[in-house]
Amino acid sequence: MQILSLNEVSKKIQQKDILKNISFAVNEGEILGLLGPNGAGKTTLMQIISGLMLPSSGKVRILGTDAVQYRQKVKNLIGFVMQDNNMEREFTVKEALLSYAKLYKVKEAKFAVEKMIERFGMRKWQNRRIDRLSGGMARKAMIARALLAEPKLLLLDEPSVGLDPDVRLDIWREIEKLRCQGIGIIITTHYMEEAERLCDRIAILKEGKLMAVDTAVNLKHIMAKDNSEDLTLEKVFLRFIGREAF
Numbered sequence: 001m002q003i004l005s006l007n008e009v010s011k012k013i014q015q016k017d018i019l020k021n022i023s024f025a026v027n028e029g030e031i032l033g034l035l036g037p038n039g040a041g042k043t044t045l046m047q048i049i050s051g052l053m054l055p056s057s058g059k060v061r062i063l064g065t066d067a068v069q070y071r072q073k074v075k076n077l078i079g080f081v082m083q084d085n086n087m088e089r090e091f092t093v094k095e096a097l098l099s100y101a102k103l104y105k106v107k108e109a110k111f112a113v114e115k116m117i118e119r120f121g122m123r124k125w126q127n128r129r130i131d132r133l134s135g136g137m138a139r140k141a142m143i144a145r146a147l148l149a150e151p152k153l154l155l156l157d158e159p160s161v162g163l164d165p166d167v168r169l170d171i172w173r174e175i176e177k178l179r180c181q182g183i184g185i186i187i188t189t190h191y192m193e194e195a196e197r198l199c200d201r202i203a204i205l206k207e208g209k210l211m212a213v214d215t216a217v218n219l220k221h222i223m224a225k226d227n228s229e230d231l232t233l234e235k236v237f238l239r240f241i242g243r244e245a246f
């Protein structure tokens, strides 16, 4: 089942084409990695999918419903974890989760928050203020918050940037569990290791254009000069964006 489909999505900002005719789908239980150099349009695309920004043209559908026309209907189906910590700084972790659960009309909000605190190992610091959290704690709290409304599509904008390797592993394991629950996930990342370990398919953006979307194995085949060339994903990526060092 398709959780998300994008059909010819474009975005113009101040006469500049930021995204050009992007089409792809994300299926139930699939993790799609969105790769691209700085300024390629990854964050803009995530904002459009999340409904925070309108496309200039094209269709965004969540479980078949037009996400632009029926924004309210699809709002709870999407969880968005941004790059920056956008939780209320003076709230405690528990308060931040509870206020979000109420805003999104989560049933049995208190119980749902308790479950999430347990699941993400946040019990010891549940009463710590958001502005006193380490980067890893904040990222976990943001993912937990996004999952409270039980979204079908989770958008993670650079989920492991700046994190210790052990916290990064924790987050990867959580993401893999979500895939098993059938959630569709899009991750933007600059880490090839993360893309290769987690993602079922990889989409490559360059200057707002979708250069490819396929499995890492197929992308390697496409870009290999001959059958004997054994490419890393990094090399494949650099070839797609025309930046391979010779």
Ligand SMILES: Nc1ncnc2c1ncn2[C@@H]1O[C@H](COP(=O)(O)OP(=O)(O)OP(=O)(O)O)[C@@H](O)[C@H]1O
Pocket: 013, 014, 018, 036, 037, 038, 039, 040, 041, 042, 043, 044, 045
């Ligand atoms: N509000 C805006 N006004 C003008 N230009 C914008 C705006 N938002 C984004 N852009 C431009 O759109 C392009 C894509 O930006 P975007 O942040 O989506 O790229 P990105 O792939 O997420 O980059 P990064 O990897 O650095 O996060 C950039 O050239 C950026 O300058």
